[in-house]
Amino acid sequence: MEIFEALEPFWDFARNWYWIPLLLLYAGVISTILIENGNPTKTIAWILVIVFLPLVGLILYYFFGQKYVKVQKIKRINRQQTVKLEKKWRELDPIMDSFIQDIHEKIGDLSKVYRLMKKERLSLPTLNNNVQLLINGEQKFPLFIADLLNAKHSIHMEYYIFETDSIGTQILDILENKAREGIIVRLLVDNFGSPQLVKYMRKKQDSKILFYAFLPVTFTSLANSNYRNHRKIAVIDGAVGYIGGINISDKYINDPKNTKQVYWRDTAVRFEGNAVNMLQLSFWSSWNQTEGIPFLLEDGYLKINRDKEMGSGAAGVGFVSSDPASIGPFNMEALLLAIGEAHTSVRLCTPYYIPSQELERALIVAASSGVNVELMIPNTSDSFLVRHASLSFLKPLLQRNVKVYLYNKGFLHAKTVTIDDKLSFVGTVNLDIRSFYINYEIAAIISDPPLCIQLQNQFEQDKKESTLLNLSTWEARSRLEKAIDSVCRLLAPLL
Incomplete structure (x- = not known):
């Protein structure tokens, strides 16, 4: 007492x-x-x-x-890697200038996007690539599995979501078998996006796979969950590459027999040619941010052909990557450059539309200048907050002649943009603040008319499964719906 x-x-x-x-x-x-x-x-x-x-x-x-301490560390790693690569970049400068000139002759000032890649040391613009558009998991996974089974040297995979379901287990078994054969298998997954696989691999003591969780999340590092490695890339033997929105999960495979399954509409691209080297470089950069033993790019991982004749295709390809410590929102800047040079059409697909002011204004200005601007988002989202936040941003577009389509068939997860039938963006980047400023993201920028036409045809097919939203319909919604939109919009910068 x-x-x-x-x-x-x-x-x-x-x-x-x-x-x-x-x-x-x-x-x-x-x-x-x-x-x-x-x-x-x-x-x-x-x-x-x-x-x-x-x-x-x-x-x-x-x-x-909080981001200051973590971002400072990422910036330091980025600077170290830039120093390591600078000599190689300088050696390749004349080749890049030649490639960009060739691309400029085909697509005009849209080639400025490739100049951005070169100047900011984001990617080597490459020519003579083979590109193959893959719609949904039904098209991607059979080819992907075949390429994994044919691997002779190395397999590098970096995925946001890697489920331990049917397709995930099948791919994991292939990776284990290949690793036992002596093939180098490096697998990176996002700790926040793939918790089941992280837990499984930590228990599996006999695995030959070189596995790491990117930015592992513990109680003392919960802030890491705000920095997500949202990339989905794979590089096999330094010769075949994949990029797009399709994660390793059964939900990306639409089984017509499963009537209860939500239809998942997504897009990926398979590459062969010099472009694969740039995906390899992206993986190398991510791997260096883990505790994994560093590997030398020269040891059979890069196959740059200076004579421009590695692939038999005609596609020009480069990649724009960004992370929380990037000196600029490069993916947004590349998109703004392309939209600013559009003459006839801009078509965008995204599951989440929470735009920066710059992107919103670019779309409005393009539409007001006579460019046919069409935006497609899902009518039903996997996030209540994001869906209503997205709806709150549509009115200014509708007022200025941007056509907005709500996809009804299922969940639209594709992240694609086509400009003037000349330039395509396919990757992991959503049209939202998180993708532009917070996540680890990557997008392929492809100059290939056949691929553009394929993407535009797919867009037209998807429009048949969509509702064209107009201003009167948007304004006719209840006050409660608009109020929910407004509240969610306040949280949009944090989503």
Whole structure:
């Protein structure tokens, strides 16, 4: 009892003056947010969350809002890798200029996107590639499995989601068998996106696969879950590459016998040619951010042909990658460049539309100048918040002649853009703030008229399964729906 009596003055002080340390804590956190000098909209959103959700807002920011220390580490790794590659880039500069000139003769000023790749050291623009468009998992997985079975040297895979379901187990068994044969198998998955596989591989002591979870999440590193490796790429023998929105999961394979399954509409591309080297370089960069033993690119992993004649195809291909520490939102910048050079059409597919102000304005300006701008998003989303946030951004587009389609057949997960039947974007990038600024993302930018035509034909097919949204329909929705949209929009910078 005497102890409690002795402590009573301290309790009285705490009851009367608790607000002082709390105020200092709030001031410190808000100052940190401002000093980080991030996106102003996101900065304001976090401040509102912290002010109007006392304590809860601080906890959310501690686990999911902080980025300074982590981003500084990623920047340091990026600088180290840039230094390692700079000599090679300088040697390749004349070749890149030659490639870009060839591409310019075919697509005109749309080739500026490839100049961006060169100047920012994002990718070697390449020619003479074979590209194959793959619609949904039904088309991708048979080819992918065949390529894995034919591997002779190495298999590199980097996926956001790798499920331990039927297709996932089948692919994992192939990887294990190949690793036992002596083939180097390196597998990276996102810790947040593939928790089941991470748990399985940690228990599997006899695996020959070189496996790492990207940015592993523990209680002390929950903030890592905000930085997601959203890429889906594979490189086999340094000769065949895959990119797109299709993860390793059964849900990407539409079984007509399973009437309860949600139809999953997605897109991927298979590459052969010099472009595969750039996917290899992207994987190498990601691998160097794990505890995996580094590997030398020269050891059979890169097969750059300086005479421009590695592949028999006619496609020009380059890649734009970005991460939380990129000096610019490169994927958004590449898209803005292309939209600005569009003359006839811009067609975009995305599962999540939470645009930056720059992207929204670019689409509006293009449509207002006579370009046919069409945007397709899913009518039913896998996220309530994202769906309503997306709807809140549509009115300005509808007011300025952008055609917006709501896909009804199932869930539209494809991330594609086509410009003027000349240039295509296919990759992992959603048209949202997270993809532009927070996630690890990559997109293939392809100059190939046949592929463009295929993508445009697929867009036309998908329009048959969609509803064209107009301004009167959007405004006729209930006040409750609009209110939900507005609330979700406030959270959009944090999604």
